[in-house]
Amino acid sequence: MARSALKIGILIPRSGPAGIWAPSCEASALLAACEINAAGGIRGREVELVLRDTGASDRSAVEAALAIVDLDAVDCIVAMVPSSARQPIRNATRGRIPFLYTPQFEGAENDPGIITIGETAEELLKPGIDWLASEKRASRFFLLGNDYLWPQRSMAEARRLIGDGGGHVVGEMEVPFGLEDHDLVLSRIRRSKPHVVLSWLLGHEAILFNRAFAASGLAAGILRFSTAIDETILYGIGADCTENLYVSSAYFSNLRSRNNDAFLEKYHQQFGTSPAPPNAFGESLYEGVHCLSGLAEAAESLRSSDIVRKLGRSAQKRTARGFETDVATGNRHPIHIAAVDGFDFRVIANR
Incomplete structure (x- = not known):
């Protein structure tokens, strides 16, 4: 008698500011599942992905989580959702099944029922702030973010790191989702005379701000x-709006490594020559599904408490990140600092 499929619930937003990443999230999760099934599944069970749209709010994310547990009867959840939805999803599902959270986040998640595998604000910010201070002589920073958990706690971490390095925060501002008129924001930045604007704007929000920033003429004299x-x-x-723009990340699709080359080869084989662009947020689902596989195999169980104990103590068979081919589940990867050059990320430092 054939064993039943192991259902992995994938929670991602298809709308709202983070909906921009939905196509790459779906593709990355599907590729991971195909690779796992080709290798025999998880504990001998074929993997079946069940996708639910978490929508544009924490409430809709909770509704999706309840549906995927109660109606779809998934065995575990892998989610790429905004930080503000993470704890509500955990509270709603009450730890009944394993819950992996994949994207970068603010850090300091102490709930034992949530497995976080993304980079923390400190991991991403410290190399960047240090580089800006040493290479660009930057000491005056303006902090800008959407008004919710991830930017708020990341801004607090940035204030600490900037102060430790002898720099100064000369201004900061939280803005609501859906802001289209950036005149007030740009006026405050102009008056503050920062060397750098550090921003935590979610998905589509970052597009609108950076276009407005470039159109204002500030990009020539202020780093982003x-x-x-x-x-x-x-x-x-757009390529014309990226002057003096810098980014830190654990993943850029143009990084050359055995891990990423193998990932991209199979990604394009699976989805064609013009798929959804691979990116750090979407690719985090590839990491999450493979991480779950490694944890479940090592734990010989799908109980949340058993799986949590194997984090960092079990092998993850595939990753697109870093340069080491043998990695542990939840492994920390190098952080890359890149200058934006048109539509490309030109890596200028690895930390």
């Missing part, structure tokens, strides 16, 4: 730095 601009957002911003 972000941990959350990737290939998808860059195409939206």
